[in-house]
Amino acid sequence: MKTYFFPALRLTIVLLIVCAVLYPLSIWLLGKMAPGQGKGVQITAQGRNYYRNIGQSFTEVQYFQGRPSAVGYNAAGSGGSNKGPSNPEYLDIVQGRIDTFLKYNPGVQKHDIPADLVTASGSGLDPDISVASAVIQVPRIAAKRSVPESELKQLIQQHTQKPLWGLFGPERVNVLELNIALDKLSKS
Amino acid sequence: MNTEIMGILATFLIALLLALPLGKYIARVYAGEKTKMDFLFNPLDRLLYRISGIDARREMNWKQHMMVMLTINLIWVLMSMVILMCQQWLPLNPDHNPNMPADLAFNTSISFVVNCNLQHYSGESGVSYLSQMWLMFLQFVSATTGMAAVVVLFKAFKARSTTQLGNFYTYFVRSCTRILLPLSSILAIVVLFNGTPMTFEGKQEMIGLQGDSVAVSTGPAAAFVGIKHVGTNGGGFFAANSAHPLENPNYLTNMAEMVGQMIIPLAMIFAFGYFIQRRRLSWMIFGVMTIGFLLLAIPNVVQEMNGNPALTARGLNSTMGAMEGKEVRFGAAASGFWSIVTTVISTGSVNAMHDSTMPLSGMNEMLAMMINAFYGGCGVGLLNFFIFIILAVFISGLMVGRTPEFLGKKIEAREMKIAMIIALLHPLLILAGTALTVSMPALGRATVANPGYHGFSEILYEFTSSAANNGSGFEGLGDNTPWWNIATGIVLLLGRFLPIIGPVAIAGMLAEKKYIPEGNGTLRTDTGTFGMMVFAVIVIITALSFFPTLALGPLAEHFSMP
Numbered sequence: 093m094k095t096y097f098f099p100a101l102r103l104t105i106v107l108l109i110v111c112a113v114l115y116p117l118s119i120w121l122l123g124k125m126a127p128g129q130g131k132g133v134q135i136t137a138q139g140r141n142y143y144r145n146i147g148q149s150f151t152e153v154q155y156f157q158g159r160p161s162a163v164g165y166n167a168a169g170s171g172g173s174n175k176g177p178s179n180p181e182y183l184d185i186v187q188g189r190i191d192t193f194l195k196y197n198p199g200v201q202k203h204d205i206p207a208d209l210v211t212a213s214g215s216g217l218d219p220d221i222s223v224a225s226a227v228i229q230v231p232r233i234a235a236k237r238s239v240p241e242s243e244l245k246q247l248i249q250q251h252t253q254k255p256l257w258g259l260f261g262p263e264r265v266n267v268l269e270l271n272i273a274l275d276k277l278s279k280s
Numbered sequence: 281m282n283t284e285i286m287g288i289l290a291t292f293l294i295a296l297l298l299a300l301p302l303g304k305y306i307a308r309v310y311a312g313e314k315t316k317m318d319f320l321f322n323p324l325d326r327l328l329y330r331i332s333g334i335d336a337r338r339e340m341n342w343k344q345h346m347m348v349m350l351t352i353n354l355i356w357v358l359m360s361m362v363i364l365m366c367q368q369w370l371p372l373n374p375d376h377n378p379n380m381p382a383d384l385a386f387n388t389s390i391s392f393v394v395n396c397n398l399q400h401y402s403g404e405s406g407v408s409y410l411s412q413m414w415l416m417f418l419q420f421v422s423a424t425t426g427m428a429a430v431v432v433l434f435k436a437f438k439a440r441s442t443t444q445l446g447n448f449y450t451y452f453v454r455s456c457t458r459i460l461l462p463l464s465s466i467l468a469i470v471v472l473f474n475g476t477p478m479t480f481e482g483k484q485e486m487i488g489l490q491g492d493s494v495a496v497s498t499g500p501a502a503a504f505v506g507i508k509h510v511g512t513n514g515g516g517f518f519a520a521n522s523a524h525p526l527e528n529p530n531y532l533t534n535m536a537e538m539v540g541q542m543i544i545p546l547a548m549i550f551a552f553g554y555f556i557q558r559r560r561l562s563w564m565i566f567g568v569m570t571i572g573f574l575l576l577a578i579p580n581v582v583q584e585m586n587g588n589p590a591l592t593a594r595g596l597n598s599t600m601g602a603m604e605g606k607e608v609r610f611g612a613a614a615s616g617f618w619s620i621v622t623t624v625i626s627t628g629s630v631n632a633m634h635d636s637t638m639p640l641s642g643m644n645e646m647l648a649m650m651i652n653a654f655y656g657g658c659g660v661g662l663l664n665f666f667i668f669i670i671l672a673v674f675i676s677g678l679m680v681g682r683t684p685e686f687l688g689k690k691i692e693a694r695e696m697k698i699a700m701i702i703a704l705l706h707p708l709l710i711l712a713g714t715a716l717t718v719s720m721p722a723l724g725r726a727t728v729a730n731p732g733y734h735g736f737s738e739i740l741y742e743f744t745s746s747a748a749n750n751g752s753g754f755e756g757l758g759d760n761t762p763w764w765n766i767a768t769g770i771v772l773l774l775g776r777f778l779p780i781i782g783p784v785a786i787a788g789m790l791a792e793k794k795y796i797p798e799g800n801g802t803l804r805t806d807t808g809t810f811g812m813m814v815f816a817v818i819v820i821i822t823a824l825s826f827f828p829t830l831a832l833g834p835l836a837e838h839f840s841m842p
Contacts (some may be wrong), residue, residue, distance in 0.1 A: 096347055096351040097355075100355055103328065103352070104352065106328050107420070107421060108417055111416070111420040112414065112420075116413060118465070119469070119506070123472055132475065132477040141486070146496055146526070148489060150490060151490065159608070165488075166494045167496040168494065169405065170520035171520050171755070172520065172755070173605065174729055174730075174754070174755050175604060175635070176636065176730035177604070177638055177639060178840060187594060190595075203595055204597060206599070207591070207602070211605075212605070213606065214606055214607050215524045218607050220607070220609050221608055224600075255531070256531045256532050260531060261287045261609070261611060261614065262610075275489075
C-alpha cells in the first residue's frame with residue numbers, strides 16, 4: 093500500500109495539474125489569438141452571426157441546397173445515418189432523394205446527380221458540397237431568381253475552395269457562403 | 281495525379297519522415313541521454329518526483345513494474361467513476377448535462393483508462409467540460425502507460441543478464457512531459473488556428489440564413505484533439521468525432537490529425553532499434569508492419585472511391601465515391617485511408633462513419649483490429665508484435681532444427697506458454713463475446729441498426745474494437761445498454777492488461793537468462809526472410825481464428841450485393 097498506492101495517487105494529482113489544467117489553459121490562452129478567438133470561426137451577414145464551419149439546412153428552392161443530414165443540421169448534436177451499404181430501406185431513402193431532386197430540377201438527368209447530394213454526411217453538419225453539386229442546381233436557381241446562369245456559375249467559381257496548396261484533397265464549395273453571396277447578388 | 285490520392289501519399293510520407301528523427305529522440309529520452317530540451321524538462325520532472333515522493337533512481341524488476349502500473353490504473357478507474365457519476369454537481373457544466381448512470385460510467389472509465397474510446401455517450405450531451413478535461417487527462421496517462429510498458433521491454437533486451445529494468449515512474453513521467461505534451465501541443469495549435477474551438481462557453485443559439493433556430497455545441501476541443509491523436513486514444517470531443525467540422529475543420533487538419541496518430545507508433549519502432557543498437561531489426565519490423573498496413577489500406581481507398589455498387593445499380597452517379605457517412609472536405613480517398621490508419625493504430629477516431637463503408641472495407645477495418653500489431657497503439661503495438669516475433673522464432677527454430685533464440689536469449693517452454701495464451705486471448709474475447717451476444721436476441725439483435733449480415737457485422741465490430749482497445753464502432757449499434765456497457769467493459773480490461781503483462785513478463789524472464797553471443801548457428805531475426813516468417817505467422821493465426829466469422833458478416837454482405 094505505502095510503496096505503491098501513495099506515490100501513484102500523488103503522481104496522479106500533479107499530472108492532473110500539468111495535463112488537465114496547465115496544458116488546456118495555455119491552449120485556451122493561445123486561442124485568443126486564433127481566428128474567432130477560439131470560439132469557432134464566424135461570419136456575419138445582414139446582422140446575423142453564423143458559424144462558417146457548421147452547415148445549415150437549406151430547403152427553400154431559391155437557395156443552393158446542402159447535403160442530407162441525419163441530425164437535421166442541429167449542431168447541438170452530430171452524427172451520420174450509420175446505414176449499411178446494402179440496407180434495402182436505405183437504398184429506398186436514397187432513391188427517394190433522387191426522385192425529389194429530379195422533381196425540383198427538371199431537365200437534370202438522374203445519372204448526373206453527384207453522390208454527395210443524396211447521401212447523408214458523417215457529422216450531419218457538413219458545410220460543403222462538391223462543385224458539381226453546386227453547378228447542377230444552377231438552372232433551378234437561375235429560373236427562380238431570374239438571374240443569368242453564367243453569373244451563378246461565376247459565383248460558384250469564386251467560392252470554390254481549391255485543394256490544399258493546389259495539391260492535396262478535393263475541391264469544395266461552402267454552401268452557406270455561396271448562399272450569402274447569392275442573396276447579395278439577387279434579392280429573392 | 282488525382283489530388284485525393286496525392287493527399288494520402290503526402291500524409292504517409294510526412295508521418296514517416298517525422299518518425300525517423302522522433303524515434304532517435306525517444307530512444308535518447310528513455311536512455312536518459314542528453315537532449316536539447318533538458319533545461320526545461322529536467323527541473324519539471326524533478327519537481328514531479330519530489331511532490332509525488334518518488335525515488336527515480338530505484339530500479340524495479342518486471343513484476344514491480346507491473347504492480348506500479350496496475351495500482352495507478354486502478355486509481356484512475358475509481359476517480360473516473362466518481363467524476364462521471366457526479367458531473368452534474370461539479371463545475372464547468374454550462375449545458376447542465378446530467379450525471380452518467382453507473383453502467384455507462386463503468387464503460388467510459390475503463391474505456392479511457394485502457395486508451396480506448398468506446399464512447400457509448402455523445403460528447404455534446406453526455407459529459408460536462410470538467411469530465412471532458414478528465415477524459416483528456418486519461419488520454420495522456422493511458423498512452424503513457426503503454427509507452428512506459430514497452431520501455432521495460434526495450435530495457436530487457438539492452439541489458440545482458442539482469443533483473444533490474446529501470447524505474448517505471450521515470451519512463452512514465454518522461455513519456456508524458458517530453459514526448460506527449462510537446463507533440464499534442466503542436467497538433468492542438470494547428471487545429472486551433474484552423475478553426476477548432478477552445479472555449480468554456482456552453483451551447484450557442486444560432487438563427488440560420490433561412491430563419492431556422494438551432495443550437496451549436498462548441499467547447500474546449502482543440503486541446504482534446506491534440507492529445508486524442510498523439511496519444512492514439514481517439515476519443516471524440518463531439519459525437520461525430522473527427523468527422524465533425526469543428527473537430528476537423530479542413531484537409532490540412534485532416535492530414536495533421538492522421539500524422540499525429542501515426543507518428544508515435546512509427547517512431548517507437550525506430551526508437552527500439554536505436555535503444556538496443558540493432559537498427560536492422562527496426563527495419564524488419566517496420567517492413568512487416570507496413571506491408572500489412574498497405575494490404576489493408578489500399579483496398580479500402582479503392583473501394584470507397586468506387587462508390588456503393590448497390591446505388592450504382594440503381595443509376596446513381598458514383599464518381600465521387602461512396603459518400604454516405606463521409607464529409608466533402610475529405611473525400612472518399614482520405615476517408616478510406618483514415619479508416620485503416622485508425623484501426624491498425626488502435627486510435628479509433630473516425631473522419632467518416634465506418635458503418636456506412638463498403639462491406640469489404642468494413643472487413644479490413646475489423647482485420648486491422650483483429651491483428652492489432654501493424655503499428656498498433658502507443659507502446660502496445662510493439663508489445664503485440666513482440667508476441668508474434670516470439671511465435672515466429674519458435675516455429676522457425678523448429679523448422680530448421682535450432683534452439684529458438686531471440687537477441688541472444690533462449691526461448692523456452694514458459695515463454696512460449698505465455699505467448700500462446702496472449703495470442704489466443706484476443707480471438708477468444710472477440711468470438712466468445714460475439715457468440716454470446718448473438719445467442720441472446722433481446723440483448724444483441726435488438727440493438728443493431730441494419731438488417732441481415734450487416735447487423736451481425738455491427739456486433740462483431742463492437743467486440744473486435746473492444747478487445748483491440750480501438751474504440752471505433754459501427755455506430756448504428758444501440759450500444760448504451762447495460763449489457764453492452766458491462767460486457768465490453770470487461771473485454772476492454774482483459775484485452776488491455778493481459779497483452780501488456782504477457783510480453784513484459786516474457787521480456788523480464790528473458791532478461792534474467794544468460795546472454796548467448798550470436799554465432800553461425802543463430803537464426804537471424806533482422807532479415808527479410810524472418811520478416812516473411814513473422815508475416816506468415818500473423819496471417820495464419822488471424823485467418824484460422826477469424827475467417828469463419830468474417831464469412832458470416834462482411835463477406836456474406838459483399839457477395840449479396842450487385
